[in-house]
Amino acid sequence: MTVHPQSLFLSLAGQHLLDVQHPLSGASIVEVMSELGVGASAARSVLHRMGVKGLIDRTKLGRRTYYSLSKRGRSILAEGREKMFKGGGGDGWDGTWTLVRVQVPEAKRALRHRVSTRLSWCGYGQLDGSTWVAPGRHAFLESLGDLGDELAPVVLVGRPQPPTTDEQLVAAFDIDDLAKAYQRFGEKWDGLDTTVLTPRQSLIARVELHHDWLTLTRTDPQLPMALLPQGWPGTTQERLFRALDGRLTEAESSVLDAFFAGELPADEDSAGV
Secondary structure, eight states: OOOOHHHHHHHHHHHHTTTOOSOEEHHHHHHHHHHTTOOHHHHHHHHHHHHHTTSEEEEEETTEEEEEEOHHHHHHHHHHHHHHTTOSOOSOOOSOEEEEEOOOOTTOHHHHHHHHHHHHHTTOEESSSSEEEEESOOOHHHHHGGGGGGOOOEEEEEOOOTTOOHHHHHTTSOHHHHHHHHHHHHHHHTTOOGGGOOHHHHHHHHHHHHHHHHHHHTTOOOOOGGGSOTTOHHHHHHHHHHHHHHHHHHHHGGGHHHHHHTOOOOOSSOOOO
């Protein structure tokens, strides 16, 4: 998968900063991101942007710089991790759908983009330019957060009536492309032998693993199993992700203190997967 610098940093921060108050060395952040294809200047640029957005706090100790998550950063990453580890939509769907009609003037392109991004993140698919659907009952205004104050949405919850079918509503989601993305994830990660990795390599591989999984889950509406094709690859790849994450977490533990301090020991071999 293509590495996105901001997503890579958020994956790293979600693993190592979300559950601790201890700041992380900026040098270690840059080093790990560089190992995964993001140059040092690009990594520092990401850190700067994250600071400007109020997601991280910066601390100087002597000549070294350390970073921790701000309150806002913790809230955003906690939401992301919840979706990342939530798993598939399950089997408890009652057949209802939430339908939302949101009309945003064409001139307000920035708002349109924010609404679209937020609804996609919350599991909605777009039927047309202003109509979105999601299986189940959703608290729409909670999904939008502060964006809801700028809109006058129409929200309905119920079951489709003939001639409308569940299949027509599922067409609002790009299931075929998502299935292919899950298959590519499996092709990349299924052959990883974690037993041959050093602790440093395990730490770097786990950051990359989380980046790839986050890239998938942020676009996965997590539809109920009843709406997915048989043999849905997301189920298999979720098991693979969890198994690898557990093994890599254990393998990286011996270098975490050095990682936080900015003294991650070097390896002769590359950690890329």
